[in-house]
Amino acid sequence: MLTELKSREYYQALLEKKSEYEGVFYVGVKTTGVFCRPTCPARKPKFENCTFFLNAEQALLASFRPCKRCKPLSHPNHETGLVRTLVDAVEKEPEKRWTNQDLQEFSIDPSTARRQFKKRFGMTFVEYARARRMGLAMKHIRSGKPVIDAQLSSGYESSSGFRDAFSRIMGDVPTQSEDHRVLKASWIDTPLGPMVAIANEEALLLLEFVDRRGLEREVERLRENREAAIIPGESEPIRMIKRELELYFVGKLTTFQTPVQFLGTPFQKSVWHQLQAIPSGETRSYTDMARKMGNPQAVRAVGRANGMNQLAIIVPCHRIIQSDGSLGGYGGGIARKEWLLAHEKRI
Structure with a gap:
């Protein structure tokens, strides 16, 4: 987690469009939902509306989408056709789970896509697509709203992308008339970065950092194991773990009392x-x-x-x-x- 001093340094670099900070940080703008490179020509946001990230994957997982003006997923001096094609394709279908066959349909060699993304952005194309998809679901959890609101899709090329990405990972949200089991999911900010907590009314089932590799699969396995949909919200175990984590991170707690349920052999x-x-x-x-x-x-x-x-x-x-x-x-x-x-x- 960046210190206040470092965030101020990055904000000043953003205001002055300092090119020497290219690749050092990205900035997420809370009011627009996009993330930019330091030299973005767009109007500068207020400091309190900025969130700074050390890499693009962090920004994607925090649910920010790439700015169309400064194109933060392109090399500052050269935007390859391959990168532009794939980023545009993901934005059109942000909920899609991409395979090698999909890339071949674009006449793109999977190993080439993996190599170019990895070299320039520190993540493969598959990791980028996964982070974008997971970020959409995490945005809804972070918003804390109890139902999928179609208005939250505004600003995305795919009007259903937000809803579909959430449902793909968390399961279809049940209507009030349906007798489905439901798990609650909540976003927890910590000094080491955001975490997601999932629980029923009795116990905590999952607590992970949102950028953990494989988190999407973990959530899906949990949902399938419990045969339940997962919706944004809180239960008593989530409220309890939030309080205990606060105490833990300030050094006032070493043993957790939040009830948990293990899912395993x-x-x-x-x-x-x-x-x-x-x-x-x-x-x-x-x-x-x-x-x-x-x-x-x-x-x-x-x-x-x-x-x-x-x-x-x-x-x-x-x-x-x-x-x-x-x-x-x-x-x-x-x-x-x-x-x-x-x-x-x-x-």
Whole structure:
């Protein structure tokens, strides 16, 4: 999360259209819903209407769409036809899940698209399309409105894109006359970036950073497992985890009391319970975990179960490190893992 000082620096660069900041940051404009490069010729927004991002993927996942004037997904000095074609195609069908066959229909080689997007924007074309689709759904969750409002589609080339992207991931929203099970989803801002929480009326089912790789699939699996639609809103478990996260991030809480429900195999659930038993400020290795569970040979299985955890922070998979003391991986990103471990040690 950017500091106030850094945000002010970026805002001044935006006002002055400083070209040396190209590729350093992008700015999302809350009043228009677009994100721009630092040298965008459009009228400059007020500081309080700006959100700054270090890369385009963050802006997309925060539900901002590319500005049509400065084209932030194009190279500052050269816009390739391939990039322009694919970005335009995604904007026309933002809810679409793209495949290699779709690219071939555009006479575009999938490996070429992947390479060009990765080289210039730090993400593949598939990752871009996924971030755009997920960002649409996240925008509705962040708005907190209880029903899909067609007016929220305004500004998109596809009038149904917002509704379709949300429904594709979260399930069709039930009408009042339908007897469907419903889960609530809410956007939670934290010092490490936004998270999404999904719960029923009794327990929290998912808590993840919105930019976690694979989040879209996690949400879909949850929805299918529970045979329920997911709509923006809050339940008591969501309100409780919001309060507890606030206390956690200011160093006043180390153990979470929000009720949770695990969705997994008996072995996975046992791993997650073991994770919850690791004291705050301490770490364990996969080998330690396997031994603790009475099965020293299950190191890889423990690792896979750790990666399947859907309740970030409160089921602290970030407290698992390599046997040699190195951090290893983390679904929310290594920078966040470092921050969380350092924060818990300070507490």
